[in-house]
Structures are given as structure tokens and as C-alpha cells.
Amino acid sequence: MNEKIMNDKKPQLSHALTFVACMGMFLSTLDTGIMNVALPFFTHFFNTHENIAAMSVVGYTVSLAAVIMPLGSLSDRIGKLKISFFGFLLFGISSLLCGLAPNILFLIIFRVFQGIGAAALQATSSALITSYVKKEQLNKALGTLGIAIGLGPVLGPSIGGMFLSLGAWQWIFWINIPLVLVTLFVNLFLLKQIKSSPVKIHSFDYKGTSLCLTAIVLLLSGLNFIVEPSQLALGTIFILGAIIVFIMLIKVEKKQKNPLFHLQDYRKSKIALDLLETALLGFATSMIFLLPPFLLEQLLHISSGKTGLYVLGAPIGLVVFSKISGNLNDGTKHRQFVRIGLWTMFISFLLLALTSQLWTPILVTSLLFIYGAGAGSFQPANIALIMQSSSQKMQSEVGSLQRMIQNIGIAISTTVGSGILILPFSLRTNLTIGWGLTTSLLFITLFTHLFIKRAKK
Numbered sequence: 001m002n003e004k005i006m007n008d009k010k011p012q013l014s015h016a017l018t019f020v021a022c023m024g025m026f027l028s029t030l031d032t033g034i035m036n037v038a039l040p041f042f043t044h045f046f047n048t049h050e051n052i053a054a055m056s057v058v059g060y061t062v063s064l065a066a067v068i069m070p071l072g073s074l075s076d077r078i079g080k081l082k083i084s085f086f087g088f089l090l091f092g093i094s095s096l097l098c099g100l101a102p103n104i105l106f107l108i109i110f111r112v113f114q115g116i117g118a119a120a121l122q123a124t125s126s127a128l129i130t131s132y133v134k135k136e137q138l139n140k141a142l143g144t145l146g147i148a149i150g151l152g153p154v155l156g157p158s159i160g161g162m163f164l165s166l167g168a169w170q171w172i173f174w175i176n177i178p179l180v181l182v183t184l185f186v187n188l189f190l191l192k193q194i195k196s197s198p199v200k201i202h203s204f205d206y207k208g209t210s211l212c213l214t215a216i217v218l219l220l221s222g223l224n225f226i227v228e229p230s231q232l233a234l235g236t237i238f239i240l241g242a243i244i245v246f247i248m249l250i251k252v253e254k255k256q257k258n259p260l261f262h263l264q265d266y267r268k269s270k271i272a273l274d275l276l277e278t279a280l281l282g283f284a285t286s287m288i289f290l291l292p293p294f295l296l297e298q299l300l301h302i303s304s305g306k307t308g309l310y311v312l313g314a315p316i317g318l319v320v321f322s323k324i325s326g327n328l329n330d331g332t333k334h335r336q337f338v339r340i341g342l343w344t345m346f347i348s349f350l351l352l353a354l355t356s357q358l359w360t361p362i363l364v365t366s367l368l369f370i371y372g373a374g375a376g377s378f379q380p381a382n383i384a385l386i387m388q389s390s391s392q393k394m395q396s397e398v399g400s401l402q403r404m405i406q407n408i409g410i411a412i413s414t415t416v417g418s419g420i421l422i423l424p425f426s427l428r429t430n431l432t433i434g435w436g437l438t439t440s441l442l443f444i445t446l447f448t449h450l451f452i453k454r455a456k457k
Contacts (some may be wrong), residue, residue: 013193014133014274016186018141021128022148024084024121025185027091027176031060031114033156041164046104053104057110058224063115064122065407066216070209071088072123072152072400073260080124080131080396085197086379087120091191092180095231099170122403127395130387135331142380144325149379150372151316153289157308167215201288208260211249218242219408222351223415261401262394274386277338279447281378282409283416284345288371288418289439292364295431303362313365317372318379325377334381334388341378345371346442353435356428 035057043053075083094114101107129141163171186237219242225234253259266272292311296302302310325337355363383402390398420434421427 029152321376344374
């Protein structure tokens, strides 16, 4: 794909590109947070079972993860802004339809389409910045993207709770529409400024795409099923099926001339560790959002309203330090910020595990803030390393891979965390196990970093 920005306008377009990229990531993560708080309402409103209502969340998550790679690959061929425009358009229309859903079945269907739109947005967000934003503004733009990623899950529950309390549940979806309309206008403006040559798609990896879709659906469905003891066997079968399909996918991709996954390029660019760290960030962040409410409400007997304030420590830390790290990093310090972020997250989880007898709301909030500071330092640098290690023609593909792996890390962590919470021990012990497990994973990653650094000397 040959895309070119007019040189005399590139500085002025950097802010517009960052806005489109950040709005896409913000909207796609905002809806996840909104729906989590709305599930009990929809169970009652549509007179359905909670497991069926939960499919409105599962459908969104599965469709997003399943199609993000094909859309990323397609955007590298036909244009990133064209796919992002499609994503905003589909996301906006499906948001409108979700608010008009007459029953839970239609809501689930519209949420699936919303997830496809979100996949197009996440597939192009990082690539829009790394492909077009001026080099001297790149790290600040990635820091701003980190803020957008952090704000979505934070504001989601608050916005959802506000509209539900006002009896205006439709607006938990319709709130997206004015934001989408503004961004569509900016996206359309950028399409006129960024010239792209027509491209013929000589071949598309339909086999790889089908296998990828199947593997992701099996994996995420299996992780969703395995949480329920009565569905443990079914969940295990799905996960094993996903592993088998992933193995088939790797074998198929090695033989394809135009593969969905350019495995040889990944190997040459040596991004395996960076991608594993992305999955670890997803795992750790999910633990940070999943476990503290149980600690504060059930162990420390804090009201749900105050709990919502105490858990803001992590996202506030992430937002603040994403901006700080973006301003301090001149593009030559990505590895340093990754290590600083990993060490900071490791310390926060270690202290959470070691202070189990001393937990207070203020202590927990402080440690959550430390985690957020680590995540904010780590995330922009990690994205930059992954994106900059790949060629310009693969930016959307690699950006999609990064988001898909992070979403898988989140899904795995949610399953593991839910399993830990029902272990036959005290809640305090179970929470300590969760913190300790994540601490161990972070330590292994830090040790790997140290080993690789010494091996290079």
C-alpha cells in the first residue's frame, strides 16, 4: 500500500491523526467498562438469565478479538484510514441499534457488530500514529494513546452507572454517537489529505483467516465456559481445540505467499519477548481491575461507591505516567522505560502480596497507583518497540497482533482470577495467591530481560 502525506501539511496533521487513533481506542475500551456495570440491569430489564445477558459482553469481546487480525492485514493493503473510517461508521451504527434493541437477542447481535467495528478501530490506532505522525512527536502521541487506553475502562463504569441511575439505559450506547460523528469528520478530512494509490488485492489469506477466527472463538469461549464448574469439561474441550487449530494455523501460514501472519518477519524483528510482555500487561491489568473490589468491599467492608473511588489509583497512575513517559522518552529509551515499568509493576504486586495483614483502603489505593505508574511507563514504550521493529507495510498487522495478544492476556487473567477467588481458602489468602502469581510472572520476565542483556555483552 502506497500512502503519502503532503509534506507541507504533515505537521498540522499529526494532531488530527493522534485524535482519530486515540478516539478509536477510547471508544472501543469504554464500551467494555460500560457493559460490565450494566449486566445486572439487562438481566432484569429483558427478563433473561444472567448467563444469556453476559453474551452481550462475550459477543463483543469474541468478535473484536476474532476479526482484528484480518482487518489489520486488510488495512495495510487498502489503507489504514479507510479501515478506521469503516470501523467508526460500523461502531456508530451498531451503537444506535444497541439502544433500540427490543430484546436481549437483538442486543447480542448488535453488540457482535459493535465488536467488529471496535476491531477495525484497534487494528489501526497504533499504526496511524507510527505510520504518519512526525518522528519528533511520535513518543508524545504514543503516550497520549496510552492515556486513551487507560481512560476507557475507568470512565465506562461511571458513565454506565450514571445513565442507568437516570433510567436512560439507551444512552450507555448512544453516548458513542456524537463522538463517532466528530471523529468521522476528522477521519474524512485526513482521507483527503493522505494520498493513497489504488491497490489490487491479488490474494487474501482466507485459509489463515478462517483458522484464526476459529481458534480465537474456541479459546475465548472455552475460557468463558471453564469458569463455571458445571461447564469445566466443555471449556477444556474448547481450549484444547483452540490449541490444535493454532498449531494448524502456524503450519498453514508458513506455506502461504501472502499470509495473515508474517511469521518469518516476526522472527527477524525479534518481537517475541515484546509480545509476551504485552500479554503479561493484559494479565496484570486484569488482575488489578478484578481483585481490588473484592478486597475493599468484602474484606475491608467498604461501600461500593467508595470502592469505585479507591480503585481509581491504578488508572490515574496509568494516565499520568503515560503522559510523563511520552514526554521524557526521546525515542532512544524504549528499553529503559519498559524495564522501569516492569520493575514498578513488580514492586506493586509484591507489596500487595506481602502486606496482606496490613491492608487498608489508603494502602491499597497507593499500591494501585504505583502499579498504574509502572503500566503507564511500560505501555507506550512497549507499543513503540513492537511497531518500530516492523516494516511500514506491516504496521496495522503488527498493531493488530499486539492488541489481540493483550486481549488474550486479559481473557486468560479473568479466568485465572475468577478461579483463584473460589479456591477453598479465606478471601485474604486467595487474594494473596492472585497477587503472588502475578508477581512471579513479572519476576520471570525481569529475569529474562537481565539474561538477554548479559548475553548481548
